[in-house]
Amino acid sequence: MLNRVTLADVAKKANVSTATVSRVIANSSLISKETKKKVQKVIDNLNYVPNSMAQSLTRNSSKIIGIVLNSKDIDPLSNNFFSEILSGISDYLIKKDYYTLYIHCNNSETEEEYIKSLVGSRRLDGLIFLRAYDDEKLLKYLENIQFPFSIIGTPNDTSEYIWVDNDNTKTTYTITKKLIEQNKKKNICFVGGPMNLKVTNYRYKGYVKALKEKNISKEYIIESLFNIDTAYDIIREYLRNNRKIDAIVTTDDVLAIASIKACKSLNKRNVIVTGFNNTYLKKTSNYNFTTVDIKVKELGKKACELLIQKIENRLMKKNYAIIEANILWEE
């Protein structure tokens, strides 16, 4: 391979010491303008690029951030989220001169060990966990050895870790409230994804809060998988048995689309359906309905920002961030 130019080569050619060259590439202030210029010229001429491995070794920092994905993040349903967040993260890291290491270990049994050894090997300066990461043991371990990481999602222990999320309860609350106040709906159905997902629960809470506030006691609740056919069947059946329902608040566009289709098939014309996540599915469908832009890129960016502040010891008291979601009202 070409280009085996080292710092020593530059030093020799420029008639200075290696320390001086090092100072030039580090943009040190204790160096004269002329020397700097002279050395820079040689660097350019020789096409010198510092060996990052040597730098990492002496600086004890790799400038690499690992993004930990679990299989849920990779399934087709999350694709949109997945690629957007990765690109949000990467965009920010590039600007800050960091690199993005993609970490996905198929085998969840070995994942913990894999990450531990990765951290132990000093290959990484920090980690970002996607979604509320469920391996509490690993998080505790990292916290214990004081290895910097941030979480996208709300962790169980919100005070200890660095994390970034939307206020999902608030968003669903706002949507539900509007259905009641402005659209005069009274029989509102909540269609959520699996209840073992935290995010489903947060969104459910917002729905409940709005009902409570407006003294509506009747709750209609459907739990479904994020599969359009399954959702359609469940919702349709439910609607057949609960004819009074006049609005449907869902936790994802795929559920909203299933709901709309179910309503159509039952000839229920005046049911208002709302979605969530502003997905590609919605964009490619012909249906118009209220949905929520959860600002995926922002989530990724902020998670990086806090993490890097932590790494560089600039983190202030506040170790979390709430990203304001944007409700895209329809009608």
Next chain:
Amino acid sequence: MLNRVTLADVAKKANVSTATVSRVIANSSLISKETKKKVQKVIDNLNYVPNSMAQSLTRNSSKIIGIVLNSKDIDPLSNNFFSEILSGISDYLIKKDYYTLYIHCNNSETEEEYIKSLVGSRRLDGLIFLRAYDDEKLLKYLENIQFPFSIIGTPNDTSEYIWVDNDNTKTTYTITKKLIEQNKKKNICFVGGPMNLKVTNYRYKGYVKALKEKNISKEYIIESLFNIDTAYDIIREYLRNNRKIDAIVTTDDVLAIASIKACKSLNKRNVIVTGFNNTYLKKTSNYNFTTVDIKVKELGKKACELLIQKIENRLMKKNYAIIEANILWEE
């Protein structure tokens, strides 16, 4: 941070030289069983993990492979491809003890320089380019400095570079031929994505080949964006003006779905439509049609395999691989 154990610490505690410890972690053969066991015990006790930066420096290899994505790969349409290929690549690399660096530079003007400096910094052992990468200058540069890389897609210069792709022409040929032979179709329309995409052209060629072979002279060709609404409008209009069309071969499921919808709206019942790429969109739709599993994971895996062979100087004469696509026949 805890765990600052070094190889020297292990050596001291085990009463051996650093070389011996190094041999143990490298699993060298010239070491006795007992010493190995003894040293391993100390390693486990002290929880020693080798410093990868020091290793990289001495071995002159980072064990990191960079995956270069361009914006096309990241847009929502390609999500499925994108996340699948990334996971296919990562799965394979993990097994081979390599790491996956995600490289996406939003700014295409600086991308070339970014990658050059990345390569110059010795941070990477190799690169994988997604889709036929169009920066020929960069590829030439890398080839010139003998930096290992592989391409997913068919490059202009198929003999020089390492690459992996499906035989798209063959697949469309097979599909079109079957429509003619078995389904007795004679007026077959080709609906392709943008013609500036190589893949569109390859697939088009297969369509043409089948027609030629069967002495069908009439070609019907539609070029469309991968947007379901746009495609629908274009296709519907075209079908209205070409009423004889009795089959539609497309280059993507989104075009197939648009075609099916267009046929429905025109009450054309007997038109057979085929898709491509076996996308999430198809899986979540209720339409049944022939599509093609292009074996995305296989593509990623093979690209890694060839690349690593190259890196480790084990590459034989054949520098490319054709991954057999799987046509998922419907009916």
Next chain:
DNA sequence: TTGAAAGCGCTAACAT
């Protein structure tokens, strides 16, 4: 402002 030199943690050639 600059240079000399020690050292980061490891590998590998050479010696035993």
Next chain:
DNA sequence: ATGTTAGCGCTTTCAA
């Protein structure tokens, strides 16, 4: 089979 030692390419302390 094991140890000694000279690097790998850089940063940084200390001295000038």
